[in-house]
Amino acid sequence: MPAKLLDSKGVKLENQRFTWKEMVGKPISKLDDDAFTRIRIILMNGIEIDALRLKHAIARFNGELRVPLAQIRRVEQHQATMINWLISADHSPLETTIAYEQVAIEVTAAVAQTEPDPYQAQTYRFGLLEDFDHLYRYSALLDRLEGKDANNILQSYTDIIPGRLTTNHHRAPEDDVRNPYNCRQAALITKIHAAMITAAEYQTHDYYMNIGPTFADPVARQLYAEIASVEEQHVTQYGALMDPGESYLEKWLIHEAMEVYNYYSCVEQETNPRIKAIWERFLDYELGHLTTVKGLFEQYERRDSAEVLGSSLPEFIEFKSQREFVRKVLTDEVNLRTRGTEFVDRSQESTASLEYRRHICSEGVAAEAVSAGYRWHEGGELNTKSDIKSKGETVYG
Amino acid sequence: MDKQTHLGMNRTGIQMSPLDSASLKTIAAEVSPDIGGSSDMAAKLRGKYIADANPIGSVPVPGNLKGLVGTAMEKLTGNDIEVLVDKLGERLAFERTGVRLYDALLAKTSVLEDVSEAMVQSLHRFREEELAHFELAKSILLDLGADPTAQTPCADVAGVASSGILKVITDPRTNLAQSLDALLAAELIDNAGWELLIKLAGHVNHAEWIEKFQLALKQEAQHLATVRLYVENEILRDSAVLG
Numbered sequence: 339m340p341a342k343l344l345d346s347k348g349v350k351l352e353n354q355r356f357t358w359k360e361m362v363g364k365p366i367s368k369l370d371d372d373a374f375t376r377i378r379i380i381l382m383n384g385i386e387i388d389a390l391r392l393k394h395a396i397a398r399f400n401g402e403l404r405v406p407l408a409q410i411r412r413v414e415q416h417q418a419t420m421i422n423w424l425i426s427a428d429h430s431p432l433e434t435t436i437a438y439e440q441v442a443i444e445v446t447a448a449v450a451q452t453e454p455d456p457y458q459a460q461t462y463r464f465g466l467l468e469d470f471d472h473l474y475r476y477s478a479l480l481d482r483l484e485g486k487d488a489n490n491i492l493q494s495y496t497d498i499i500p501g502r503l504t505t506n507h508h509r510a511p512e513d514d515v516r517n518p519y520n521c522r523q524a525a526l527i528t529k530i531h532a533a534m535i536t537a538a539e540y541q542t543h544d545y546y547m548n549i550g551p552t553f554a555d556p557v558a559r560q561l562y563a564e565i566a567s568v569e570e571q572h573v574t575q576y577g578a579l580m581d582p583g584e585s586y587l588e589k590w591l592i593h594e595a596m597e598v599y600n601y602y603s604c605v606e607q608e609t610n611p612r613i614k615a616i617w618e619r620f621l622d623y624e625l626g627h628l629t630t631v632k633g634l635f636e637q638y639e640r641r642d643s644a645e646v647l648g649s650s651l652p653e654f655i656e657f658k659s660q661r662e663f664v665r666k667v668l669t670d671e672v673n674l675r676t677r678g679t680e681f682v683d684r685s686q687e688s689t690a691s692l693e694y695r696r697h698i699c700s701e702g703v704a705a706e707a708v709s710a711g712y713r714w715h716e717g718g719e720l721n722t723k724s725d726i727k728s729k730g731e732t733v734y735g
Numbered sequence: 736m737d738k739q740t741h742l743g744m745n746r747t748g749i750q751m752s753p754l755d756s757a758s759l760k761t762i763a764a765e766v767s768p769d770i771g772g773s774s775d776m777a778a779k780l781r782g783k784y785i786a787d788a789n790p791i792g793s794v795p796v797p798g799n800l801k802g803l804v805g806t807a808m809e810k811l812t813g814n815d816i817e818v819l820v821d822k823l824g825e826r827l828a829f830e831r832t833g834v835r836l837y838d839a840l841l842a843k844t845s846v847l848e849d850v851s852e853a854m855v856q857s858l859h860r861f862r863e864e865e866l867a868h869f870e871l872a873k874s875i876l877l878d879l880g881a882d883p884t885a886q887t888p889c890a891d892v893a894g895v896a897s898s899g900i901l902k903v904i905t906d907p908r909t910n911l912a913q914s915l916d917a918l919l920a921a922e923l924i925d926n927a928g929w930e931l932l933i934k935l936a937g938h939v940n941h942a943e944w945i946e947k948f949q950l951a952l953k954q955e956a957q958h959l960a961t962v963r964l965y966v967e968n969e970i971l972r973d974s975a976v977l978g
Contacts, residue, residue, distance in 0.1 A: 369747055370745055372746060373746070427906055490747040494751075494752040494756040500768065500769040554895075556785075557781055560780070709770055710770045710776035711768050711771060711774070712770075713763060714763045716749045716760060
């Protein structure tokens with residue numbers, strides 16, 4: 339199937355139409371749908387929003403492409419709407435945050451294991467441990483602020499324990515920039531990975547920047563401010579993985595192929611039939627976008643799009659719990675830091691980052707305040723007493 | 736729309752995935768928190784912000800001092816005016832939102848088959864009474880020379896507090912019992928609100944206001960009793976269906 343997918347023409351752009359009613363359909367059930375259905379929804383919304391972002395950036399620098407860019411953007415805006423509106427209103431912003439971090443962990447872990455470029459894979463493992471830690475801090479906030487158990491969202495797929503302490507994520511900007519792949523040598527999957535993880539992190543950053551100020555609690559406001567800053571660093575990090583030598587059209591082409599790849603992965607693994615039908619429809623739409631962009635690429639650059647895309651799609655990304663991989667990375671790499679583009683032991687971290695951190699954390703760190711002494715327990719940390727009564731177990735404390 | 740509660744594939748609890756849950760529980764028990772202390776650390780941070788916080792906002796200065804001239808008004812002292820304007824502004828806002836809550840509930844009952852005509856009529860009547868209470872709060876504010884279009888601090892805070900009620904009732908997925916339960920919370924608050932206004936009117940010894948507020952409270956008490964009964968009936972009916 340993947341081998342021939344890139345040759346499919348998909349649905350013609352003029353036939354990619356929506357009604358408001360279609361876009362605003364029935365949301366998923368927070369309680370009954372599988373967490374991986376929500377993970378796919380959040381990921382695909384992030385990817386569509388990034389599709390808009392990239393195309394707006396291209397349009398700023400290119401007059402000739404503005405009309406086709408606008409045409410495809412219109413469809414992608416409505417795709418994003420139809421996807422993002424699947425999140426039901428009973429998700430509190432903090433519960434949605436837990437889901438966003440689950441996306442970052444499970445998707446980045448899957449990517450890290452299939453990424454063929456060792457440096458890029460290392461970068462994903464590095465970022466993974468930071469999002470893993472964010473999940474723990476936000477879980478503490480959810481429990482201690484709203485009195486809710488993060489595992490109601492995570493459905494036991496993802497561990498809730500400290501990762502690389504968020505305090506240590508605050509680095510000097512020059513220590514967040516990474517080396518890019520070489521567009522002439524890199525595999526298509528490497529290009530796809532960089533584009534999709536950048537998109538996901540960008541979405542997370544923007545989400546935190548939007549909802550952070552909607553919290554009344556000052557600890558929550560500080561925690562969102564702090565982690566939004568780290569997500570901006572992550573956008574810097576992952577964005578830097580992409581080759582700056584790629585042309586606008588080449589980046590556009592890769593983005594469309596990345597969208598095809600992800601919708602295809604969603605189609606293959608979706609368990610909710612109603613949502614699967616959306617993925618199938620949008621896979622066909624994306625193939626239509628890819629066909630259009632292939633034509634533009636060949637028209638303007640006089641190059642065969644196969645030079646960039648190759649002949650087949652890589653194997654789909656696996657949407658499943660990556661618990662064992664994440665634990666191994668945590669054990670092996672929690673003490674990694676950066677110095678410029680290098681990953682180094684914490685003893686060799688750059689002085690610029692140490693100085694940056696010393697100042698920005700000098701009046702306290704919300705990630706530490708919110709999680710002091712916090713240990714996840716099923717049903718919340720207040721639930722430990724009932725265990726003693728019902729099971730006679732010794733409860734840690 | 737499925738009105739009844741039903742058993743299904745709720746995936747939120749740990750019993751739904753015993754293997755994954757066991758793994759999660761084990762590692763959470765093994766790995767110690769990396770930051771010592773307790774939730775007191777966050778409480779201290781909150782304390783600093785609380786000590787340094789600005790208020791939500793101010794009560795608007797009455798723009799029309801004509802309202803302040805009168806025998807009853809002469810008895811107002813100290814912060815009486817501010818408190819009255821703030822709490823009347825809150826009642827006004829709450830009653831106005833209350834009308835919208837009933838509108839939202841009526842939209843839901845209009846598509847449900849087994850809702851009695853008597854219930855629909857009562858909900859319509861309560862809606863009209865909420866609107867009348869909004870008008871009552873407005874008229875007293877005008878008597879005080881205050882601007883009834885201003886959002887007072889207590890009106891703002893009450894809106895934040897009741898925002899979840901609106902969210903529950905307007906969600907197409909919530910059933911009648913769930914929606915009525917949310918409405919019950921609104922009516923409980925509303926009753927307490929009018930009781931407080933009666934005490935405030937007594938404090939400034941304004942007999943006419945007391946009389947008007949008592950009538951509003953009487954109607955609100957009926958809303959409360961009726962909505963409470965509706966909730967009980969719906970829950971018991973649901974329970975009977977399940978049993």
